[in-house]
Amino acid sequence: MELMTPDLVLFDLQATSKEDVIRALAHAMDASNRLSDLEAYVADVFAREAMGTTALGFRVATPHAKSEAVSVASLGFAHLAHPIDWDGEQVDLVFQIAVPLAEAGDRHLVILAQLARQLIHADFRERLASTSAPAEVVDLVGIA
Numbered sequence: 001m002e003l004m005t006p007d008l009v010l011f012d013l014q015a016t017s018k019e020d021v022i023r024a025l026a027h028a029m030d031a032s033n034r035l036s037d038l039e040a041y042v043a044d045v046f047a048r049e050a051m052g053t054t055a056l057g058f059r060v061a062t063p064h065a066k067s068e069a070v071s072v073a074s075l076g077f078a079h080l081a082h083p084i085d086w087d088g089e090q091v092d093l094v095f096q097i098a099v100p101l102a103e104a105g106d107r108h109l110v111i112l113a114q115l116a117r118q119l120i121h122a123d124f125r126e127r128l129a130s131t132s133a134p135a136e137v138v139d140l141v142g143i144a
Contacts, residue, residue, distance in 0.1 A: 001072045003111070003143055006134035007032050008076040015078075018049070018086050022063050025076035025096040033071070034098065040069035041098060053087035060119055061086045062112065064097035066104035073107055074098040077137055079129065093128055114143045 008028050015021045022045050030038040044065035048054070055061045076096040083090040095115055099108045118124045118141070127140055 003073055004075040004138050004141055005032065006138055008074060009134035009137045010078040011132055012081040013078045014081050015084055017084060018061065018063070021078055021080065021094050022046070022096065025078055025094070028076055029074050029098055034074045035069055036071050037069040041065060041067050044069065055086040055089040055091055056119060057089065058119060058125055059083065059091055060093045060125070061091045062095045062097065062115060064108070066099045066101050066108055068101045070098040070100045073100060073103055075111060075141070075143060077141070093125065111143060
């Protein structure tokens with residue numbers, strides 16, 4: 001199964017907190033049969049958030065978890081209808097990563113590194129913010 005598919009892309013997400021965003025992306029992953037236990041995965045993401053912010057600057061956050069509740073490595077994306085406060089930073093572009101605990105080491109770091117290399121470019125962020133087609137986001141991100 002592909003890491004990112006159009007059903008994991010959410011546009012104009014009405015969220016007022018990072019918890020809202022994390023839950024919405026987790027529900028998308030669960031609806032795509034990528035999680036074995038929705039609540040356990042969400043708890044693992046919240047536990048990771050408690051360790052330190054996942055806001056990267058540039059209006060972007062990357063919440064993530066390595067979890068036994070993940071069946072298939074997944075990358076979800078949400079473009080929020082309005083920026084929200086994410087640990088003191090304004091965020092409206094969110095990539096959420098889910099990696100099975102068994103694949104935690106290399107897979108998790110590779111996804112984060114590939115995203116970071118793209119997110120430093122303003123044109124990439126602008127294209128993400130301006131598209132409204134899930135398949136375009138998947139093609140733009142291009143992480144397998």
